[in-house]
Amino acid sequence: xxxxxxxxxCSLEELEFFFKEIGEPSYRAKQVYQWIHKxxxxxxxxxxxxxxxxxxxxxxxxxxxxxxVDKLVSTVDGTRKYLMQLExxxxxxxxxxxxxYGNTLCISCQVGCRMGCSFCASxxxxxxxxxxxxxxxxxxxxxxxxxxxxxSNVVLMGxxxxxxxxxxxxxxxxxxxxxEGVNISLRNITISTCGLVPQIMELADEKPQVTLAISLHASxxxxxxxxxxxxxxxxxxxxxxxxxxxxxxxxxxxxxxYALIHEVNDTEYHAKELVALLKALLCHINLIPLxxxxxxxxxxxNAERVKRFQQILKQKGIEATIRRELGSDINAAxxxxxxxxxxxxxxx
Numbered sequence: 330x331x332x333x334x335x336x337x338x339c340s341l342e343e344l345e346f347f348f349k350e351i352g353e354p355s356y357r358a359k360q361v362y363q364w365i366h367k368x369x370x371x372x373x374x375x376x377x378x379x380x381x382x383x384x385x386x387x388x389x390x391x392x393x394x395x396x397x398v399d400k401l402v403s404t405v406d407g408t409r410k411y412l413m414q415l416e417x418x419x420x421x422x423x424x425x426x427x428x429x430y431g432n433t434l435c436i437s438c439q440v441g442c443r444m445g446c447s448f449c450a451s452x453x454x455x456x457x458x459x460x461x462x463x464x465x466x467x468x469x470x471x472x473x474x475x476x477x478x479x480x481s482n483v484v485l486m487g488x489x490x491x492x493x494x495x496x497x498x499x500x501x502x503x504x505x506x507x508x509e510g511v512n513i514s515l516r517n518i519t520i521s522t523c524g525l526v527p528q529i530m531e532l533a534d535e536k537p538q539v540t541l542a543i544s545l546h547a548s549x550x551x552x553x554x555x556x557x558x559x560x561x562x563x564x565x566x567x568x569x570x571x572x573x574x575x576x577x578x579x580x581x582x583x584x585x586x587y588a589l590i591h592e593v594n595d596t597e598y599h600a601k602e603l604v605a606l607l608k609a610l611l612c613h614i615n616l617i618p619l620x621x622x623x624x625x626x627x628x629x630x631n632a633e634r635v636k637r638f639q640q641i642l643k644q645k646g647i648e649a650t651i652r653r654e655l656g657s658d659i660n661a662a663x664x665x666x667x668x669x670x671x672x673x674x675x676x677x
Contacts (some may be wrong), residue, residue, distance in 0.1 A: 331389075331542040333388070333389060333390050333391040334347060334389065334390045334391070335390070335391050335392070335393055335461075335463060336361065336390050336391070336392055337365055337392055337393060337394075337463035337466060337467060338461045338462040338464070338500065338504070339362075339364050339463075339464065339499070339504075340503055340504055340507070341358060341359065341507060341509055341510075344358035344359075344361060344362055345358040345359075347390070348361075348457075348592065351384075351385060351389055351667065353382060357378065357382065359509060360363045360375070360377060360378060360576055361375060361386075362507075362509055362510060363509055363510070365392065365470075365510075366470070366509070366510035367509050368471075368473060368474045369392075369413075370392055370394045371392065372386040372387055372390075372392070376633050380389075382557040383429050386580035391580055391596070393415075393463065393464075393467070394467055394471070395413040395414065395415060395464070395468065395471045396413065396414040397413055397471065397475065398412045398413060398414050398420065399411070399412040399414070400412070400475070400653045402658065404565045406427065407426065407427045408425065408426050408427065409424070409425040409472070409476070410422065410423075410424050410425075411423050411424070411425070411468075411471075411472060411475075413468065413471065415440070415460075415464060419457055419458070420439045420440070421437040421440055421460070421464075421468075421487070421488060422437060422487060422488060423435060423436045423437055423468045423472065423487050424487065425472055425476065425480075427577065428482075430481070430482075431479075431480075431481030431482055432476065432478055432479065432480050432481055432482070433480075433481070433482040433483070433484060434468065434469060434472055434480045434482070434483050434484070435483075435484040435485075435486050435487050436459050436465055436468040436469065436483060436485060436487050437460060437465075437487035437488040437489050437657040438459070438465060438483070438485050438487070438488075438489040438490070438491045438494050438497070438498055438501075439456050439457075439458070439460055439488060439489025439490065439493065439494055440456065440457040440458050440459075440460065440488070440489070441454050441455055441456040441457050441488060441489070442455075442456055442488055442489050442490055442493075443455055443456035443490070443493065444493070444523050444557070444558065444559055445557075445558045445559075446523060446544070446546075446556060446557050446558075447555070447556045447557070447627075448546070448556060448588060448590060448619060448627050451487075451489065454495075456489070458510035459489075459493075459494040459497055459630070460489070460494065460497065461497055462497045462498075465485075465497070465498070465501040465505075466501060466505060466511070466586025467484060467513060468506055469505065469513075470511070473511075474483040480511075480513070481513065481517060482513070482517045482518070483505065483513060483517065483518045483519070484518075484521065484542075485517045485520045485521060486519070486542065487520070490522060490523055490525070491520050491521065491522060492520070492522045492525040492528035492529070492532070492628075492635050492659055493525065494526050494530070498520070499535065499536070500534055502515060502518065502539065505518070506518075511519065514538075515536060515538035515539050516538050516539075516540070518539050518540065519539070519541070519542050519584075520532065520539055520540070520541060520542070521542040521544060521586065522541070522542070522543055522544065523541070523543075523557055523559045524543060524544070524545075524557070524559050524560065524563050524568045525559065525563065526563040526567055526568060526570075526571040529541070529543075529568075529571040529572070529574075529575055530571055530574055530575070532575070533574055533575040533578040533579055534578065537578060537579040537581070537658065540581065540584070541575055541579075541581070541583050541584070542583070542584040542585075542615075543568070543572065543583060543584070543585050543586065544586045544588075545585045545586060546585050546586070546587055546588050546590075546594065547560075547594050547599075548594065548599045548600075548602035548603040548606055549565070549602055550564045550565050552593075552594060552599075556593075556594075560578045562622075565606065569606065569610070572610055572612075573610065576610065576611050581611075582611040582612050582613055583610065583611070583612045583613075584612070584613050584614075585607065585612055585613070585614045585615065585616055586617060587603070587613050587614055587615065587617065588617045588619050588620075589616055589617065589618050589619060589629065589630050589632070589634075589635055589638060590619050590627045590628070590629070591619075591627070591628040591629060591631075591634070592630075593627060595630045595634055595635070595638055597637070597641060598640075599638075600638050600641035600642055601641065601645075603642065603647070604641070604642060604647055605646040607647060608645065608646065612647075612648075613648045613649070613650070614642060614647060614648065614649040614650075615649075615650060615652050616635060616638060616639055616649055616650065616651045616652065617651075617652045618630065618632075618635050618651070618652075620656070635651055636651070639651055
């Protein structure tokens with residue numbers, strides 16, 4: 330028996346082809362596409378479609394949707410952390426952050442992560458599978474519906490490595506940017522990577538409007554390889570070459586994420602090394618005092634030490650900001666809520 334076609338991850342062009350296949354006019358595809366992007370979760374809710382067509386779609390297609398398993402709302406700044414269940418019962422999470430310029434949603438692109446970074450909760454269980462473009466889209470649609478407000482910015486920085494699931498991420502970008510859908514500008518989308526060099530260069534060639542953020546977290550190869558296994562495949566000089574290519578192709582600055590870890594990468598020596606590494610690049614450094622993960626040995630530096638690190642960078646002409654901690658009362662760092670949930674399920 331033929332499996333129903335999942336429509337949420339389809340582009341408008343793919344929907345038009347599908348409707349042609351089932352003997353329906355192509356303009357119906359646009360109607361369905363618009364309904365999907367309004368967050369409608371059933372064909373019955375698509376009220377401008379004939380009943381006969383809705384019945385046909387029930388037989389030949391499906392609209393998978395996420396279920397909110399848990400939601401934490403910060404009383405400090407309104408940050409919302411969502412735990413969501415996929416159709417196959419796997420669990421992912423995403424985080425909504427409120428800013429003056431709009432609502433930013435940090436979404437997951439994989440169930441877990443296989444990158445193995447030594448300070449991160451997301452990678453503790455490894456990767457289970459990639460998310461589809463439709464599952465990435467549905468995080469946006471689900472949060473918009475729950476919030477009752479539009480999402481204006483999307484960050485692919487939740488659980489998973491976006492460039493490790495690059496084909497589906499590219500499909501997601503095409504769908505989320507379409508004028509008949511959610512229509513979020515590519516300029517308002519940030520892709521974060523731990524440093525997959527071939528995909529960084531492909532991103533520069535194919536999606537130059539997207540903002541690139543690179544999780545750096547170390548100023549030399551020895552330390553970075555200890556913290557981030559990806560550095561063994563793509564060491565810093567190789568990564569910097571890809572960064573220069575990205576900047577030349579897009580004329581956009583790169584954000585380097587740098588998680589400050591007490592007495593590991595937060596000394597004056599590390600700051601000066603970082604200056605030497607990045608001084609010739611069009612870039613900005615986002616300093617992040619480490620979010621403590623119980624299963625990891627690392628600790629965050631104190632505020633004075635963080636400020637001193639920033640001052641050294643700025644004195645040498647490197648633009649650096651300290652990330653404002655959001656959702657401090659709900660453990661809003663990547664992977665922590667999912668990790669807690671999985672632990673509780675095992676104990677039941």
